Amino acid sequence: MQIYDIKDPSQIKNLSMKQLDVLAQDIRHFLIQNISKTGGHLSSNLGIVEITIAMHYVFSSPKDKMIFDVGHQSYVHKILTGRSTKFATLRKLNGLSGYQKRSESPHDCWEAGHSSTSLSAALGYAIARDVQHQNYEVIAVIGDGALAGGMSLEALNDIGAQKRKMIIIFNDNAMSISKNRGGVEKRITSIRSSHLYRSMKNDIKVTLPHNKMGDETLKVFSSIRDRIKSGLIDAPLFQEFNLDYLGPVDGHNIPALIKVFEAAKEHDGPIVVHVRTKKGKGYRYAEQDKIGQWHGVSPFNIQTGQPLMKLPINEKTWSNIISDGLIELAKKNKDVVAITPAMAQGSKLLKFAKLFPDRFFDCGIAEEHAITMAGAMSLGGLRPFVSIYSSFLQRAYDQMNHDLGRMDLPVVIGIDRAGLVGDDGETHQGVFDISFLRSIPNLILSQPKDAKEAYDLLYTAFATKHPFCIRYPRGQTAVTDKIDFHLISIGSWERFDIGSDPKAIIISYGPDVDRIIHTIHENNLSMIVVNARFFKPIDQEMCKELFNLDLPIYVYETDVKIGGLSSAVLEYQNEIENHIHILGIDDHYVQHGSIRSLRKKEHIDLESLFREIERYGQD
Numbered sequence: 001m002q003i004y005d006i007k008d009p010s011q012i013k014n015l016s017m018k019q020l021d022v023l024a025q026d027i028r029h030f031l032i033q034n035i036s037k038t039g040g041h042l043s044s045n046l047g048i049v050e051i052t053i054a055m056h057y058v059f060s061s062p063k064d065k066m067i068f069d070v071g072h073q074s075y076v077h078k079i080l081t082g083r084s085t086k087f088a089t090l091r092k093l094n095g096l097s098g099y100q101k102r103s104e105s106p107h108d109c110w111e112a113g114h115s116s117t118s119l120s121a122a123l124g125y126a127i128a129r130d131v132q133h134q135n136y137e138v139i140a141v142i143g144d145g146a147l148a149g150g151m152s153l154e155a156l157n158d159i160g161a162q163k164r165k166m167i168i169i170f171n172d173n174a175m176s177i178s179k180n181r182g183g184v185e186k187r188i189t190s191i192r193s194s195h196l197y198r199s200m201k202n203d204i205k206v207t208l209p210h211n212k213m214g215d216e217t218l219k220v221f222s223s224i225r226d227r228i229k230s231g232l233i234d235a236p237l238f239q240e241f242n243l244d245y246l247g248p249v250d251g252h253n254i255p256a257l258i259k260v261f262e263a264a265k266e267h268d269g270p271i272v273v274h275v276r277t278k279k280g281k282g283y284r285y286a287e288q289d290k291i292g293q294w295h296g297v298s299p300f301n302i303q304t305g306q307p308l309m310k311l312p313i314n315e316k317t318w319s320n321i322i323s324d325g326l327i328e329l330a331k332k333n334k335d336v337v338a339i340t341p342a343m344a345q346g347s348k349l350l351k352f353a354k355l356f357p358d359r360f361f362d363c364g365i366a367e368e369h370a371i372t373m374a375g376a377m378s379l380g381g382l383r384p385f386v387s388i389y390s391s392f393l394q395r396a397y398d399q400m401n402h403d404l405g406r407m408d409l410p411v412v413i414g415i416d417r418a419g420l421v422g423d424d425g426e427t428h429q430g431v432f433d434i435s436f437l438r439s440i441p442n443l444i445l446s447q448p449k450d451a452k453e454a455y456d457l458l459y460t461a462f463a464t465k466h467p468f469c470i471r472y473p474r475g476q477t478a479v480t481d482k483i484d485f486h487l488i489s490i491g492s493w494e495r496f497d498i499g500s501d502p503k504a505i506i507i508s509y510g511p512d513v514d515r516i517i518h519t520i521h522e523n524n525l526s527m528i529v530v531n532a533r534f535f536k537p538i539d540q541e542m543c544k545e546l547f548n549l550d551l552p553i554y555v556y557e558t559d560v561k562i563g564g565l566s567s568a569v570l571e572y573q574n575e576i577e578n579h580i581h582i583l584g585i586d587d588h589y590v591q592h593g594s595i596r597s598l599r600k601k602e603h604i605d606l607e608s609l610f611r612e613i614e615r616y617g618q619d
């Protein structure tokens with residue numbers, strides 16, 4: 001069967017095991033060819049080819065619900081559900097999404113992009129099915145990295161209690177983006193090497209025919225069922241969550257996968273099918289990768305494995321700039337430590353890890369934990385730097401507020417991938433952090449316009465005793481000659497007067513500031529440009545000066561407007577000019593007390609409202 005002929009997954013149900021194997025090889029070839037041109041998530045998709053084929057062979061999508069955790073490994077599912085002709089548009093404007101997308105296909109029953117949501121989503125579907133007396137299978141596919149994420153563990157806890165029929169296909173490749181770590185990983189290692197695993201593996205490998213299912217298959221099914229019933233399958237971790245378990249199974253053996261999925265389908269209640277796979281399977285460079293270089297790739301040369309686009313010699317990624325600065329500061333101060341929630345490769349912290357192995361902490365996909373742990377590290381006397389992608393920091397909002405902001409702890413947060421990230425789409429655009437962080441008391445939020453300012457802000461952050469965030473975008477910028485550090489006054493903006501008769505004021509931030517200045521010069525215009533390098537606190541003195549100039553003000557922001565820099569400027573303008581009288585809680589935490597007493601203290605009681613109205617009426 002030709003890949004482009006697949007319009008519906010039911011077409012593969014008539015193929016023989018041999019034909020399915022050929023299809024798997026064709027899909028691998030297709031993935032490598034296409035992703036080498038478009039870029040995308042290569043390794044995880046190469047590793048999940050056989051699992052996805054076996055899923056569509058055994059289950060019936062869209063009736064049965066298939067949920068892929070993160071969704072970065074759903075390309076094979078897209079191919080089998082009739083979307084292969086669109087692969088040239090992968091992750092491009094109006095093209096195929098890099099994740100499951102409900103608007104793209106009825107076979108995508110769920111959407112993600114952030115890790116560890118699949119188990120909660122699967123349980124949600126199972127509850128909806130049962131409450132409405134419907135009849136379909138719910139299948140979640142989750143990797144070993146995502147399984148250790150906090151949401152997954154919360155969901156497993158509930159799934160084990162509710163005992164509803166659902167199948168969890170646990171795709172274990174011993175890798176997150178880079179090497180997987182942590183207690184869950186250790187527990188999985190013990191399952192992989194258990195005697196039961198070996199006997200189970202032999203059952204499946206030895207007793208099952210490789211073409212058709214027959215008596216032998218049934219024998220294995222009942223043997224599996226008997227084992228489940230008699231509790232013989234003793235898989236630590238899953239058993240502790242009160243879940244039945246099958247496996248591990250060779251994830252590149254289609255007949256074995258089909259058989260174990262059939263057995264799981266027969267099972268009542270939740271069951272985990274543990275499948276072992278090789279990340280990057282079938283492409284030499286990706287198979288050998290230990291640090292995650294082939295997890296997500298830009299276009300590359302298939303023969304050499306080299307990226308087609310190289311960085312200009314005088315440019316570095318923002319992640320590298322921050323990480324180089326951090327290394328210099330860590331050389332001077334032994335208390336500086338770095339934390340990443342599973343993004344060492346993307347955040348460019350591997351060099352730091354090599355230089356300071358005892359001061360580097362990869363805590364897995366656990367943004368909430370990373371922030372709270374960093375808070376306590378700071379109380380214990382360390383100077384933590386946590387690197388988190390902007391969109392993943394959304395997970396840790398409570399920790400930013402409840403732990404860091406409220407206790408006013410000196411943790412430096414590198415908010416990587418701030419602003420639009422492009423190809424990954426709406427789940428990953430880092431456009432909300434200014435808006436959701438600005439309301440947190442005690443917190444400082446900044447963004448450098450260039451590499452020099454990045455070093456200075458980093459230095460300033462470590463010299464400050466408050467939670468200090470530095471956001472920086474995906475991509476690269478020009479490097480400086482050398483790394484040196486200067487203090488920047490907190491909350492200070494920079495003003496550039498261009499030309500002798502300015503006609504407008506542009507307030508902006510980040511690398512756009514220099515681009516704006518350049519464009520004004522090129523076009524012989526006269527304007528005032530402001531580098532608003534702090535979103536919180538803002539430069540109130542400079543704001544006043546600018547308001548007094550009586551020139552039109554343009555706030556050029558490349559993140560969401562609501563709650564962003566423009567909101568900060570407008571709020572301050574209103575505070576001075578008092579057009580709209582605003583009552584509300586000021587920028588601080590509210591202590592305990594009766595609600596009545598607190599409303600009075602914070603001047604948000606009705607008495608305060610009417611006093612204000614009266615006062616204004618007399619002005």
Ligand SMILES: Cc1ncc(C[n+]2csc(CCOP(=O)(O)OP(=O)(O)O)c2C)c(N)n1
Pocket residue numbers: 044070072073113114115142143144145146147171173175176177279341342343365367392395
């Ligand atoms: C909340 C969140 N944090 C981090 C990421 C980045 N991320 C995407 S995939 C991935 C690794 C997932 O590993 P695993 O679940 O084992 O899948 P594999 O790629 O190995 O198949 C990470 C860390 C994310 N998508 N969401």
Ligand SMILES: CC(=O)[C@@H](O)[C@H](O)COP(=O)(O)O
Pocket residue numbers: 070072113295296346417421424474
């Ligand atoms: C699936 C996922 O969340 C990551 O792999 C993400 O795509 C990485 O983005 P960068 O390519 O910007 O590191």
Ligand SMILES: [Mg+2]
Pocket residue numbers: 143144145171172173174175176
């Ligand atoms: Mg994995």
